[in-house]
Amino acid sequence: MAIRRIVILGGGVAGWMSALALGRALAGCAIAIDLVETEGPDHSIGPFGPGESTLPAFHKFLGDEGVDEDALLRASRGTFALGAAFSGWADRQSAWFLPFGDIGVGMGTVAFSPLVARLRAAGHPVRPTDFSLAAVAAAAGRFARPSLDRRSVLSSYGYGLHLDKAGFAGMCRTQASGVTHHAAPFARAIRVANGHVSALELVGGEQVPGDLFLDCSGPAALLCEAHGFESWSAWLACDRVVERATQQEGIPPPYTHAAAHPAGWLRSVPLAGGPSEAMVFASAHHSDTAAIEIHQGRRTRAWHGNVIAIGAAAALVEPLYGHNLHLVHSAIQRLVTLFPTRADGPEAAEYNRITAEEADRVRDFVIAHYKTNARTGEPFWDAARAMSVPDTLQYKLDLYASRGRMPMYDEELFDRAEWIAMLDGQGLHPRRYDALADTIPEPAIIQHVTRLREMIVDAAKAMPNHGATLAQIGAGA
Amino acid sequence: MLVKRVLVVGGGTAGWMTAAALSNKFRGSPLEIRLIESAEIGTVGVGEATVPHIRHYNATLGFDEAEFLAATKGTFKLGIEFRNWGRLGDSYIHPFGAFGQDFAGVPFHQHWLRMRGKPGVAAFEDFSLPVQAARRGRFHHPSADPASLLNTFNYAYQFDAGLYAKFLRAYAEARGVVRQEGKVVHVSQHGETGFVEAVTLDSGERIEADLFVDCSGFRGLLIEQTLGAGYEEWTHWLPCDRAIALPCPNDGPPPPLTRSTAQKSGWVWKIPLQHRCGNGHVYSSNFISDDGALETLLGAIAAPPLADPNKLRFVTGKRKRQWVGNVVAIGLSSGFLEPLESTSIHLIQLAIGRLLDFFPTGEWDPLDAEEFNRVMVLEYERVRDFLILHYNATERDDSEFWNYCRTMDLPDSLRYKMELFRERGVVVNYRDGMFLEPSWLAVYLGQNVLPNAHDPLSERLSDDDLMAAMADLRARYAAAAEAMPAHLDALAAAA
Numbered sequence: 001m002a003i004r005r006i007v008i009l010g011g012g013v014a015g016w017m018s019a020l021a022l023g024r025a026l027a028g029c030a031i032a033i034d035l036v037e038t039e040g041p042d043h044s045i046g047p048f049g050p051g052e053s054t055l056p057a058f059h060k061f062l063g064d065e066g067v068d069e070d071a072l073l074r075a076s077r078g079t080f081a082l083g084a085a086f087s088g089w090a091d092r093q094s095a096w097f098l099p100f101g102d103i104g105v106g107m108g109t110v111a112f113s114p115l116v117a118r119l120r121a122a123g124h125p126v127r128p129t130d131f132s133l134a135a136v137a138a139a140a141g142r143f144a145r146p147s148l149d150r151r152s153v154l155s156s157y158g159y160g161l162h163l164d165k166a167g168f169a170g171m172c173r174t175q176a177s178g179v180t181h182h183a184a185p186f187a188r189a190i191r192v193a194n195g196h197v198s199a200l201e202l203v204g205g206e207q208v209p210g211d212l213f214l215d216c217s218g219p220a221a222l223l224c225e226a227h228g229f230e231s232w233s234a235w236l237a238c239d240r241v242v243e244r245a246t247q248q249e250g251i252p253p254p255y256t257h258a259a260a261h262p263a264g265w266l267r268s269v270p271l272a273g274g275p276s277e278a279m280v281f282a283s284a285h286h287s288d289t290a291a292i293e294i295h296q297g298r299r300t301r302a303w304h305g306n307v308i309a310i311g312a313a314a315a316l317v318e319p320l321y322g323h324n325l326h327l328v329h330s331a332i333q334r335l336v337t338l339f340p341t342r343a344d345g346p347e348a349a350e351y352n353r354i355t356a357e358e359a360d361r362v363r364d365f366v367i368a369h370y371k372t373n374a375r376t377g378e379p380f381w382d383a384a385r386a387m388s389v390p391d392t393l394q395y396k397l398d399l400y401a402s403r404g405r406m407p408m409y410d411e412e413l414f415d416r417a418e419w420i421a422m423l424d425g426q427g428l429h430p431r432r433y434d435a436l437a438d439t440i441p442e443p444a445i446i447q448h449v450t451r452l453r454e455m456i457v458d459a460a461k462a463m464p465n466h467g468a469t470l471a472q473i474g475a476g477a
Numbered sequence: 478m479l480v481k482r483v484l485v486v487g488g489g490t491a492g493w494m495t496a497a498a499l500s501n502k503f504r505g506s507p508l509e510i511r512l513i514e515s516a517e518i519g520t521v522g523v524g525e526a527t528v529p530h531i532r533h534y535n536a537t538l539g540f541d542e543a544e545f546l547a548a549t550k551g552t553f554k555l556g557i558e559f560r561n562w563g564r565l566g567d568s569y570i571h572p573f574g575a576f577g578q579d580f581a582g583v584p585f586h587q588h589w590l591r592m593r594g595k596p597g598v599a600a601f602e603d604f605s606l607p608v609q610a611a612r613r614g615r616f617h618h619p620s621a622d623p624a625s626l627l628n629t630f631n632y633a634y635q636f637d638a639g640l641y642a643k644f645l646r647a648y649a650e651a652r653g654v655v656r657q658e659g660k661v662v663h664v665s666q667h668g669e670t671g672f673v674e675a676v677t678l679d680s681g682e683r684i685e686a687d688l689f690v691d692c693s694g695f696r697g698l699l700i701e702q703t704l705g706a707g708y709e710e711w712t713h714w715l716p717c718d719r720a721i722a723l724p725c726p727n728d729g730p731p732p733p734l735t736r737s738t739a740q741k742s743g744w745v746w747k748i749p750l751q752h753r754c755g756n757g758h759v760y761s762s763n764f765i766s767d768d769g770a771l772e773t774l775l776g777a778i779a780a781p782p783l784a785d786p787n788k789l790r791f792v793t794g795k796r797k798r799q800w801v802g803n804v805v806a807i808g809l810s811s812g813f814l815e816p817l818e819s820t821s822i823h824l825i826q827l828a829i830g831r832l833l834d835f836f837p838t839g840e841w842d843p844l845d846a847e848e849f850n851r852v853m854v855l856e857y858e859r860v861r862d863f864l865i866l867h868y869n870a871t872e873r874d875d876s877e878f879w880n881y882c883r884t885m886d887l888p889d890s891l892r893y894k895m896e897l898f899r900e901r902g903v904v905v906n907y908r909d910g911m912f913l914e915p916s917w918l919a920v921y922l923g924q925n926v927l928p929n930a931h932d933p934l935s936e937r938l939s940d941d942d943l944m945a946a947m948a949d950l951r952a953r954y955a956a957a958a959e960a961m962p963a964h965l966d967a968l969a970a971a972a
Contacts, residue, residue, distance in 0.1 A: 003933070025582065028937040064582075109502070109537070109833075336582075338903060341930040346900045349893070402844045405834065407851065410908045432839035435480070439506045 003211045003340060004031055007200055008179075009186055009223060010216030011037040012044030013052070013165045014311030014328045016172035018214050019179045020065050021332045025339075027178065034180045034208050036200050042165055043218035045324040046312040047292045049243045051269035051276025052165050053081050053256045053322035055413075056100045056158030061329045067171060069161070073475035076167025077271040079252045080466060081160035082138035084321055086425060088260035091374040096425030097255070098321075099134035101146075101157025103421055107448055110436050113404055113420050115445050117433035122442055128424055131449065133157050133456050142463040143254040153459045160322050162256065162269045164276070182208060189213075189223050196306045196344075197223060212340070213307045219294060221313040228300030235367045235389060237282040237380065238264045238318055240291035248274035251467035251476070258320055260373070262286070263380045267319060272476045280318050285380040294318075298363075302355040303348040308335065315359040320369060323362050323413060330358060330413075357411040364393040365414045365422070371397070372426040397423075404430035480837050481509060484686035486661060486676065486699060488514030490638050491808025491825045492692035493645035494534070498829045500652035501538050510653065511684065513676070515660040525638050525748045525755045526554060526735040526819040528911065529573050529631040534826050538648065543972050548644040550751040551636035553616045553733045553964060555607040557818065561739040562924055564872050569923025570734065571818070572607035574630025575915050580938060580946055586918050587932035588943055590902050597944065601922050603951045605915075606630050609958035616733040616968075617961040626957045633819070635735060635748045635755075657684070661693075664703045672803045672841075673699055688837060691806045695813065700796055700806040707797035708812075714865045714885065715793035716878070717743050717815050719767065721774055722757040722787040728779035733964040737817060738777060741765065741876040745777045746816065751968070753783060759815050764878040791815075795857045800846035805832055812857055817867060820860050823911060827856055852909060859910035862891040863917070870895075870924040895926065902928035 006022060008015045019035050026033070045052065062069055072078060083099035090096070104112030116126045129135035134157035137143060147154035173181075184202040192198045199209040215223040233239065252270030259266045264281030279288070298315035302308060310331045317323065334354060338347040371389050375381035389397070392409065396419065399405050406419045414422075470476025483499060485492050496512045503510070535545060545551065556572035563569075577585030585604065592598045602608040607630040610616060620627035650656060659678035667674055675685040676699075691699040700706045712718060731749030738745045743760030758774035765773070771786060795812030799805065807828040814820055831852055835845040869887060873879035887895070894905045898921050904914045920926075938946075962970065 025934055026937075029933060030936075031933075336934065339932060339934055341901055341933055346896055347903070350897055350903065350905065399844050399848055402842045403835070403838070405848065407848055408908060412908070432842070434834070435478075435836040435838035436502055436833065438478075438838075439503055441505075 002342060005210040006031060006033050006212045006214065007208050007210035008033065008035045008214045008216055009038060009200060010044050010218065010311075011035055011169070011181070012042030012216065012218065013169045013172075013325070014044035014218075015214075015216035016169045016176065017061070017328050018216055018310055018332055020172040020176040021061070021336070023176045023178050024065055025336045032180065033178060034182060034210065036182045036202065036208055037185045038217045038220070038222065039185045042169065043220075044216050044311045044313075045165070045328060046219065046316050046319065047241050047243055047278075047294065048267060048280070048319045048324075049269060049276035049278040050164055050166065050245050051162055051271045052168070052319070052325055053084075053162050053269050054160040055322045055326050056160055058160060058322070058325060058329060065172075065175070067175060070473040070475070072163070072168065072171055073161065073470070073473060075171050076163040077273055078164070078167075078475055079162045079270050079272060079470060080143045080254045081162055081256055081322070082134040082143060082157065082254045084256045084258060085138075086258050086260075086369075088375070089258070089369055089373055090425070090427045094374070094427065097129050097135045097138065098418060098421055098425065099129060099132040099138065099157065100159055101132060101134040103128050103135075103417060104131035104449070105452060107440055107445065110434065110440060113424070114434040114437035115440075115449070117404055117430060118437045118442070119445060119449070120429065121433070124446075126449070128421065131452050131456060133459055134159070136456050136460040137463050138253070138255045140460055141251065141253060141466050142460055143466040143469050144463045153455050162252070162271055164271055182206070186217075186222065194305070195226060211306065215307055215309045215313045216311050218312045219316055221299070221309055223307045224299055224304070224309050224313055227302070227304045227307070227309060229295075229297055230300050231295060231297040232363055233296060235363070235387060236296040236318060236370070237284070237384065238280045238296070239294055240281050240283045240286075240288065241294055242279040242288050242291050244277045244279075246274045246277055251465065254466040256322070260375065262378045272470070278319075282380055298356065298359045301348075301352045302331070303351045306344070308351070314355065315362075317359070317362050317366055320366050321414075326413060327359065327362070331355065354411055357409070358413060360390070360392070361409060361412045362414070364390060364396070365419070367393055368397065368422065369426070372423065372428055374427060401428060401430060403432040403434070478507070479839055479841070480687040481507065482686040483508060483510045483688045483690065484676065484684060485510070485512040485690045485692055487692035487694060487808070487810075488512060488642060488646070489692060489694070489808065490642055490822060491810075492690075493642045493649060494822075494825050495690050495692060495807050495829055495832075496654045497538060497645040497649040498534070498833070500649045500654045502833055504652060509655075510649075511655045511657060511686065512649070513657045513659055513661065513678065513684070516658065517660060525750070526557075526635045526746075526816070527633040528819055528823050529633045530823050530826055530911070531633055545644065546634070546968065547972060549634075549636035549640045551634045552731050552749055552751060552968060554633040554635050554735060555611040555616065555630065555733045558611070558734050558736045559739070559867070559923060560736065562737075562867060562871060564925065565875065567923070567925075569919065570602060570605075570608045570611055571916060571919040571923065572605050572611065572630065573632055574605060574607040576601060576918055577604035577950060580943065583932055583934050583937070586922070587902055587935045588938070588947070590928055590931035591935045592940070592943060592947065595940070598947065599951050604947070604954060606954050606957055607632070609954050610961050611732065611734045613958055613961075614730060614732050614964050615958060615961035616964045626953060632733075635750055637750055661698060664699060666703065670802065671704065673703060687803065689804045690832070691804055691810045692808045694809045695791055697796065697806060697810040699804045700799070700801060700810050704801045704804055706799070706801050706806070708792070708794055709797050710792055710794040711861055712793055714861065714888065715815060715868070716761040716763060716881065717759045717793065718791060719762050719770065720757050720759045720789045720791070720815075721767075721771055722755065722789070723774055723778065724753045724755055724783045725778045725780045726783060727754045730963065730965045735819065739873070740773050740777070742878040743770070744817070745774060754779065759817070761878055764876065764881075795854070798846070798850050799828070799853050800849045802846075803837070803841070805849070807832070811853070814857065814860055814864060817864050818860070818912075820911070824856065824860070828853060855909045856911065858890065859907065859912070862888060862894070863912045863920070865891055866895070866920055867924070870920065870926045872925065898926060899928055901930045901932065
């Protein structure tokens, strides 16, 4: 049976992003889209505060779906992001930054990180992010959109956004066309003999029939009882969150902040008017009666029968970065690429293979932050350092520790440079570096990095203040 | 320095490509690079056709294209023509380039699948510029301008591998590589680690080194005969195990493409160079005798042969570990995948790149070898699957060989890809692996693996709009191909 009716469950960010993107992709295909609300707050990408950050790749979603970035910033208390700052994740005093964009420039075929290692071995203290324009500008509170001229240093970085989820969902909703919205919330799923969902019944008794259902209901995963769940609690011990919004005047910083504390970490997503915060922690080490319980992990099969889980219904990984919105975007793109001709075709298996791999790679990236911590004497952190991690991650850590190389698997969201920057930030220095780095004379390397540093500092100095850029587009107030 | 001396064992394409790349990358370092080769041991050199990655290798070494073409009697290559593979009488070209362009965010091939069979809808190959150019015997360099139609393809070369090795040798020797004539008669290993310490030549000379690159060919003098790395056979999927190579004169202006014509028990290659044409028959000895195979080849070539037939035996598969201890196998010593898609030189190039990435330094850490092996295995397996597709996706039932190939069990990694394509034309993508979506499309559609359905999102465009857009695109490809110079003229202009 061909797909003629798609029903989206959940009117949060994940649901409305899906509605917008599918509505546009399916325009002219005679496929009806319905959206059914669920009760309660929007936890469709997890309960991590009213704000969310995006990764640079998210611009593709906005561009493809025709969302004007300036209007979005105005509608969602938006600010710009040049990366993520981490404090207290290595030892308690440590601070490092994962920038969006290049870190340094290699020489010939020798990448920048072996050059850094070579200089360090010769006794020069080098912080790689001093050679990242995004990192330097972020530290100075400056922001301008990058240049498209690839020869310019101003094209060496990308940026993400900080958005109020409600504002973003509202914008998606305004722009979604051809979607039938049902105000009465979901009551139950009606299933047929083979386990497929045939309709959603709403409070009040109305039934919304469909051929394909997208479960965007968040961690509750209301339609996914049969999809299986793989828990990651052995590696990601945080299982509670307290969300809060703080009013604050002044110019928001152009980066997200993750501050480690003795039993977890505090997330701060800067929004105009004050940050969105989330205290993420492990209940075994801290308690707070206001906390929401979370279970990190993923559905064994994101797509099962005629139900596809999207967002936190599919996978929940604590938001050290803006990956949760990215995973929604990527799921929708994948669904469009693999759009089924019938509800039980072979597309689901391929969809699930890619979805699982993608989520597992994000999981590994996040676990690495815990595994490599240097906060000794705190039971939560001591346990994290001592845990055994997935083989895929251990192999990466081993190869990096040995010679600064990072093996990459299919479906990696974070790229090689980001992995290396993160581990370097955590204070891990490889035992060896690429032999080819020794073929370049040390004075030539010093000259190269000195010039780079000057260029970056000059470029950052010339950038407008983050607040000025926001004011120019009418956002930030 | 952990490695002060590298010894490359074996000349030929693999040995000299390795030596040349190392001498270039380690310029200014005290690394000593030696290469041993024996004039008595012939080189195999069936890999006369390449894929576009070779241009990156050449560029890294700083080769001038004109000089390189002149030295190797090279020609340009836009793809490979496959004849008689899906069915007798079929012909398709696997080009180095894209098919069509996306309309309404939906891949071109999905639209084509929807429209195919309707009156006035052109063949899939009409939507590829390199195919259209190759069919006309024309060539032009691609353009760097993303807006140009000439930006939709890439190209490679066909050359005399023996001359290429000579060209590389001159380059390497000019950069300090020492070539030594001789045959290895003994290999000395460290008593505890098993590391190779030295080789002794037939002259009695003993040559020590810290790192050995085994480019000795099929036999794997160091990697297998000394270290016993093991070999994983793939003959049940790729049953061809012999080849006969036979050059002949060109029968006309050389086309900018390699041709592979399927036979009853294998296939015949035709690789046009400037001065001659390389031919060969790759076959399975289970299904045809050597004499029968030679007869087939003689019947398939265009002109009387220029030399005696060169007979080769091989076992398709790969070395289980391509890097063991201080020995790295590059070229045929690391595995053999038949030259159906001109991958031999590419696999050499990949191995050199990974060796440079993981060049031993500081300490001998087995992780260097482990990661090298992990990546190379992925590459080999993905090339393997792509080759198997050619044999399996056939309707030919005119010989026992094709009956076997058509009905053989497939690796799971290939079977699910084919199922997904058959269902609705989805091509599976991955990170490591050289063949991308257009390549898979060319072979699937060229060998009549036709999906049951197309992407329903194609329906966003009406038949009329799509017809008009496709007709326009087709006309533009044809005009662009028509405007290119003849291949020989392009070669002359490049010289």
